[in-house]
Amino acid sequence: MTCRIRAARPSDVRAFYDLAKLTGGGFTNLPAEKATLEAKLERSEAGFSREGQGPSDDLYVFMLENVETGQIRGTCQIFGAVGTDRPFYSYLISTLTQKSEELGRIFRNQTLNLTTDLEGFSEVGGLFLHPQERAGGLGMLLARSRYLFIKQHRPRFGDSVLAELRGVMDQAGHSPFWDAIGGRFFGMNFPEADEFNAVHGTQFIADLFPKTPVYVAMLPESARAVIGQPHPTGRAALKMLENENFDWDGYVDIFDGGPTVTARTDKIKTVMDADWLRVAGTGGEGGAPTMLASGVLHEFVACYSQTKRTDNGELLIEAKAMEMLNIGPGDRVLAVGRSS
Known part of the structure; x- marks a missing residue:
């Protein structure tokens, strides 16, 4: 084995950008925008250099490096605590039960509720492996190295960890979930909104997103069908997360409807073992x-x-x-x- 995971450096920006261009879109934590990636690496450097303990708004970026060639073949990220400097929004799927005495029927309607329930959680994300390296367990090395880092530096992370999985989209990068909800309020298609979020953050969501619950039954079938479903390329990632004791509790990404899974930090399998x-x-x-x-x-x-x-x-x-x-x-x- 000639590959290792190491902390990212500001000088990795070229390789970081080259990986981002291969994602195909929808990776909020890995946008193909060089200035944003440079800022990420600077923020990561500050996180690794921060003194003191306790969760904070840190970002830790890691690189998968072939030590023989010096090539960067993958990347992953950890966020110390989300929602500390700006709201962290999710949709929570809830069920509203209503009964009509006249009809003699009970109706159960699912609703999407905008929430910041997951603020303070740590987050694992930004995992991407070069398409030519998707063999030999390198994806697992990327994923599980984050839990080893968390165990080594446990006071820097929250009591729970989340992971957002990319939702379903078509080959052009358009999301039926976004088209049914967000697209109606923002005047942007999904690639535009996702890029704007990656570069500018989520304040525009707080400004323009509807605060009232959204009834799932009122959405088109194309949107209903993808709620809580990962992108086909993310099914293996979901399986790895489930093997680490992550569960889906009904939270979905507000952009593409992909599942957000969570785990108690000290119950993550790699952390325990x-x-x-x-x-x-x-x-x-x-x-x-x-x-x-x-x-x-x-x-x-x-x-x-x-x-x-x-x-x-x-x-x-x-x-x-x-x-x-x-x-x-x-x-x-x-x-x-x-x-x-």
Whole structure:
């Protein structure tokens, strides 16, 4: 394995932009707008450099780097706490039950309610893997490295974590959910609104979005059919999140109707299963496939390695992994089984 996860640097902007251009749209956290990406990397640098503990409006951007070629092949992000500097909006699907005595019938209507219930949650997002690298478990390395970072720096994150999945859209990037609701109030198509949100934030939502509940039955079938459904390319990501104990509690993205899933931070499977172990030295070849992480804040690094346990519980790892992690015998690493 020649790839590792590391903290992003301002100098990664070219590679960051190249990845963003490959997303096909709908990735609010990864817009193909160079100035916005530069600002993200600057914000990320500030987050990694911040002193003190406690959740804050931090952004942490990570890069998947091929250490042999120096190429950046993927990226992911963590937000320390959403909604601290601007509202974090979601729709919550609720059911309104009404009874008509005259008709002798009970009617149950679903409604979409604009809410900021998830403010203060940490967020994992912005995960994108180069199309040519979608094999060999690199997507899982990207995804789970975030939970290892959270465990290493637990006081910086909230009691719960959310993840927004991209909703259903057509090949031109248009969202039937947006067309049925948001598009009627903003005079923008979905790609325009999504780009505006990525660059300027969500204040325009507070200014113009309807505050009253939206009855699902009044939406066209094309919109109703996609509520809470991930984009087909995001189904594997949803499965990985579910394997980490994330659940869907009826929250959906206000732009495209994709599901927002949540988990208690300390109940995320990788967070629970990862252990701190001391490194005995090299010699892990042929052992158990393991994900390893070391380093604090901007020195954070994660990679795969085969590992073996010594009689006293220390860890033997591959020499290449030791090099990628910048560690030596006697150092401690955070370790979790690759298939844990």
